[in-house]
Amino acid sequence: MSGAPDAGSIAPPAAARTATVILFDIDGTLVLTGGAGGRAMTRAFEELFAVPDAFRGIPMPGRTDPLILADAAARAGVDLAPEVHDRFKARYHEILRAEVPVGGPRYGVMPGVRPLLETLQQRDDVTLALLTGNYEAAARIKLEHFDLWRYFGFGAFGDEAADRNALVPLALERTRQRGRPQVTAADLLIVGDTPLDVACARAGGARVVAVATGSHGVEELAACAPDLVLADLSDPTALLDLLAR
Ligand SMILES: [Mg+2]
Structure with a gap:
């Protein structure tokens, strides 16, 4: 988030200046459950x-x-x-x-996910949350099985809107309710594995990282013009760079 040109002289704490809410999709992004x-x-x-x-x-x-x-x-x-x-x-x-x-043919925590969540959890300029079409209870069942549920403070879930695009404003509202009244859509970063994840980010004014560990390849995701496309999350350097911008 860029401030006024001379905002640097105020030197706000890093958390106030750059805090990003990272909204993770579940299936094909964090885990696959083998169908x-x-x-x-x-x-x-x-x-x-x-x-x-x-x-x-x-x-x-x-x-x-x-x-x-x-x-x-x-x-x-x-x-x-x-x-x-x-x-x-x-x-x-x-x-x-x-x-x-x-289990099943495509099953487990996606490459790099657990260390990335550990890294992001340590940062005071990042909030981890979920944005998923799963019903909340289904999201919890899937993520608890892989011991990932504990990383996320809140979420926007399929129960709340059949239209995925409507989940972005909900996530924004929930962030505001949780002590960040000034947060804007530009402070949201969606991480997902399908063109629909990219579309909901664009519709809501959020940034978006597409990761090709689900049902869509790198080229197909790149054609949707996300801010970043990754084959998987095993090298998160570019994602971490994006947070700094
Ligand atoms: Mg997905």
Whole structure:
């Protein structure tokens, strides 16, 4: 964040001058769960609505849980009244808790994530938070399994908006409520693995780092013009440089 040209003479503390809220996506960015989310949604849907394989062909990466569910429900002719949605979520989360430890072909904490979070957690000019299409309970199940939940102070989750773009203003509002009334969207840095992560950052006025550990490659992400594209987070030098700018 740049201040007035002569602001340097005031010499504010580093935390006040450059504090960045880094908003991490989960799936494909922090972790991959080997398809546990898709399996758990599929089983919960079949149990509740007697429709097998309800999510086949429905795109998931970068999209919010309620939007994914709404697509499946519309195709199956299921009326998603709020109490039905709540029942689905409850059963989905029960199954997810059992499915996440199972593993799969693409599974685990993404390269460099844990040391990066350790590094960022030490800094007083960085706040770590989540911005994810996952329902909050699903986010917690996935991240607690890999012992990553504890790094994040708050988040904006799929429960709160089916439209991912609406999660950025929510994260901003939450930051203000947590003692940073002056924070602006330019102080937010989103880290995500899909063009939809880049799009939500752009829509909300936030900066964005795209990381190609999920379902999209470096070239595809670069075409969305994020502030930075990384193959993975194993060398975070460029990301840390971005924080200083
Ligand atoms: Mg993702």
